[in-house]
Structures are given as C-alpha cells and as structure tokens.
Amino acid sequence: MQIRGAADSPHAPRAATDRVVFLDVLRIFAFASVLAGHKFYPAIEAAAQDPSLHVTLRLMAQILAPFVWAGGAGVIVFFLVSGYIITQVLQRERAGEFLLRRIFRIYPLYIAAVLIETLLAALLLGQAVPPLSVMIPRLLLIGDLFGTPYALAGVEWTLRLEVLFYAIMAALKALGLIEQPKTLPWIYLALSALGLWAGPMPTAHGWSDGFITLYLPFLFVGSVAFLNERRLIGGGAALAAVGGIYAGYLLALPGINPRGANSHFLTLACLLSLAVWLMRARLRGAAWIVFLSNLTYAVYLFHNWLWSYLEAAARGLGLVGGTAAGITLLLLLVISAMAHRVIEQPAIALGRRIAARLQASGRG
Template structure:
C-alpha cells in the first residue's frame, strides 16, 4: 500500500524589522509638504489674492483645529521634533567631536550654495521672501553663509527660513556637550536646558540686545527637547512618566514664551507643537508599506534641499507668471521648479559633499585621528 505524502506550503517568515524608524522618513515628507504649502499660501496672502486652497485651508486649520490659517509653523514644528528625535538617537554611537562635525558638515554645503543663489536672485531684482529687498553687498552674503544675517543692521532676510538652522545649531552644541550625561543620566540634559531657557526668558526683558538675539533660542529649543525626550523614552533611557513630566516643563516654557509675544508665527503655536508631538509619537514607529517605500525614503533624503530652496524657486516664478497665467498652473510650475532645483542640489551638491566627508572620515579613522 502506497502512501501519499502531503507537503505543506512553506511558512512565510514575518518581515524582519531592521530597527530603522521608517516613520521618521514619512514625517519628514509631511513636514516638507507643510512648509512649502505654508509659503505658497503666504505669497497669496501677501499680494491679497484669493485662491481656492486658501478657503479650504482656513476652514481646516483655523476654524476646525484653531491653528494659524496658513498652517504656519506646522512644518517647522514637525522638523524640530523629528530633529530632536534623530540627533539624540545618534549620540549613542558618536563622540562629541564627531557629533558636531557631522551635523555642521551636513548643513554647510547646501547652505553656502543656496545662500549664494538667493543673494544672486535678490541682486537681479527678484523676491525670495515676503518683502522686497534691495541689492545686497558681499558682506551680507558672507553673513548669510554663516547664519549671521540677523546681526546685520538692518536685519537682512537673505534666506529668512534659516533662522531655524540657528536654533538647531545651538541645540546641537548643547547636545554635544551633554553626550556623556545622555549615556548615564539621560534625564539631566533636558532639565538643564529647561533651566537655561527659563533663565533666558527671565533675563531678556532687562537687556535689549540679549532679548533680541537670544530669546529665540529659549523659545524654540524646548521643541527640540520634546523630540529628544521622545527618543530617550523610546530607547528606554528615561522612564515614560519622567519623559512626560520633563516634556511638559518644556511645553510650558513654550507657552510662556508665546504669551510674552516671542513667537512670530501668529496664533496657535503651542497647539501646533502639541499636534506635532502627538503625531510624531504615533507615526515614528510606522512600518507600513508607504513609510517603507523607496519613494518616501528618496523624498526624505531631499527634504533639507527642499526646505532651503523652495522659496527661492516659488516666489520668483509666482511674481513673474501670476499676472499672465492661471493661478493653479502657476502653482504647479512653481512646485515643478522647486522639485528640479532641490533634485539638482541633492545630486550635485549634497550627495558629493556627503561622499567627500565620509571619505575624509574614513581616512582619519585609518590614520588614527581622534574623533
């Protein structure tokens, strides 16, 4: 009697998770879209022209969520929180010197190129911010390249969006100084930064220069610290209860700064930040097909280029074409120019610079150069 062997189909092993937080890539994409859309709406508001998306956005953002009608600061809030998560995560494997060097060399090449581009556009008579600026000298270009344009007299908005980079660099310095503590008593650095922010907000009204140039750090660094605490809780270095408690202190500092009139993004800044924190907590560990897709991964790699160049691409196109073409077509053209400019910057500036820096670091590690 013969027996028939019935073979069971092989079981498919569940997809192995690689530990990479793909949800952060998706959040970067969302943030970049929000930033670009905000500045599109800001252009229409600046020229007092109506656009169909304005009515819809005002209903969702202002009337429903009680945020700014242009969704102002939504994208920046997401970028700040995500940045706090990411830079805290990499402190596990980098020395303070490596950490600062990699952050600065990541930001600098694109900043130099886009600042020069913006300087050229302004001197050609084009607009790259909500206000028209006259011809700028080489001194203003050099100040802009080192994020010092706010110290010029009068203040020059060469790349107005780079104020966020100044905030992030100060945060990077604070993180680098606290790396040893982040590996032992991880809850201490966020508390120290909260104390520094509190002292700054208390001292600012008594010194005009100090108040003009340092309250911005005390106002917005707490948002990055909220992202830092999300990372520390996620890694198990800080208990969730302690993370929520310290995060609440930073949120109250932001509310205080907002009540003092130190935020400049209109109504709803604390609510916007709270929304960003909640969405980051919900989405950062996403492992779905969208967040893991090659499209989202590629877009996420280009978000810094998009962030820096989008106003330089959109505003000159809008100012030139809007009087002659349909507004929806002009918006699409502006977005297309933004895509082309950011793609060129990513391929021909950001990636070559990153490869050169990595080669330099490898040579340094071979020759025994300290980190």
C-alpha cells in the same frame, strides 16, 4: 531598529534599507506644511470661509489651515525630528566627528542656496550685494551675534537654531553627559528654564523675536522622545521634562511673540508627531516616501525665495492660476532634486570620508 543613515543627516538617511519610516513621514509633513503655509495659506484660508464651496471641502480647508499657518507646525516637527535623530547619532559618534559631519551636512547646500539667492537678486532685481559684514555671519549661521538679517526669505532663522543645538549637544557629548542619559531630561529642563529667566533671545528681527527661548526646548523634546523610546530614561522623567518645557512655552509665548499666541501650531505639531510615532510599526516604506523625504532640506532652503522666480517664468509662458502654481511646484521639486543629488549627497559623503580618515589616523 537603528537609524544608521541618520548618522549622515538630521534629515535624510543614506539608503532605503536604513530608513525609519515614521521619520520620513514626519519630514514630508514638515516641508509640505512650511511650503503650504508660505505659498498657499491665503487660498486655504479663503476656502475655509467660502460659503459657495461644498461643505465637505470647506471643512477640509478648515482642518488643514491650522496645520499650515505660517508653516509653524512644520517647523516644530522639523525640530522634534532633529532632536530625536541627533541624540541617536551621538550614541556612537564622538563630539568632534559629530560636528565635522554636521558641518558637511548643513553648510554646503545652505551656502549654495544663499549665494544663488544673492546673485539672482542682484542680476534680476537690481538689489545691492550685502557687504561682507553681513554675508560672513550669514553664511556661517551666526548672524544672531551681529543682528544680521535673515537670508532665504526668512527661513535662515531655523538653521541658526539647529547649529546652536548641535553645539549644545556636542558639548554635552564632550562632557560625557550623553553617556549619562538619566541626567539629560533635567539638564534640558534647566537650560529651558535658564532661557526663560534670561529673557527672549534674540531680539533683533521683530517677527522672530525670542525664537531661541521659545523653540530650542523642543529640540530637547525630540531628544527626550528618543531616550524614552530606547528606555534610557523612565517615563516619569520624560513626562516631567516635556510637561515642564510645554508649560514654559505656554506661559512665555504671549509676552514674547503675541503673533503666535492665538495659534495652536505647536500643540498640533506635537500631537501629530505623537500619532505618527504611535503608528510607526504599521508604516511601510515606499519609493515616493524616500524620494520626497530626501528632498526635505533642499525644498526648505529654496522654496520661499525661488518660488517667485519660478512662478514668474511660468506666467511668462502664459500659465495662470492653479496651472502656474502646479508648474512652479514641479520646477521647485526638480531643482531641489538636482541640488540634493549634485551638492547635498556629495557633501555628506565627503564629510563621512574625512571623519573616517581622521578617526583612523587617531587610532594609528
């Protein structure tokens, strides 16, 4: 089955007929895990340890907690899905077309989210607008070159990593290496080993030190999964690449990011992704799956900073506790749906049209 819609997005295909359902399911888990980890984890952890709760409810909270801790499992699933889809996209797109369409996919909604976050912080919280020396690298997602603080209450780091991955994959395409898939697992292993040898990158922000070194290889794992599924590489090469990357992560993690060393979120994310992939033939699409999957990017961009404003508005109406949280979540989904419809979809369509015209003019 082709992922035709994935040519426009690492997150959302164009039409229901183009859906690959297991990818939609993984996207939904990913943003739900990140959202729950950032906004509901204390409540989940408290429920997991509350002796007054029924034992079944307590067990459910104990099972859920590792999957949402810090949103880590969701982020890894995002990376695995992106690696899978980007590799598929590059089977038919040239490097220039690929980069052009990625720009229109990633940047318009991201830039809108950053500008809205900055404006609201200035108007409602009295925060100073960052100087251009901060805003320009931030908006271009090249802040790691300048030690620029993250936007969007911290989630920007994953997008910086995505953009780096796109650049690497475009370079591999331009060099003709995507057309030599049997070499790719070894290239991925070599790049991963080079990152470990060079030391943690970046080292500017403390809590996220070394995220390129630790997590870029798992975008490669998603790529290996696609190549193996399509029988472009053998199972032995796939296992060697994935096993080598996973072993490198386990060895490097305690020294780079001790905060995550006692968590199993990466292993859980990989096992969950494998389980969903194994069940892919049995999964069936539904309208609600398509709807939620399409909101993945917008929810990810907005949730961590917009939540406090929406929750304050709900509490201003006299709502408290679970009711306030429920209304806040509903408002977040509505705003994300509007952003997807008004900004994200038109930008993707514009990128597609420009790429098609450039391709047609090149042929002419």
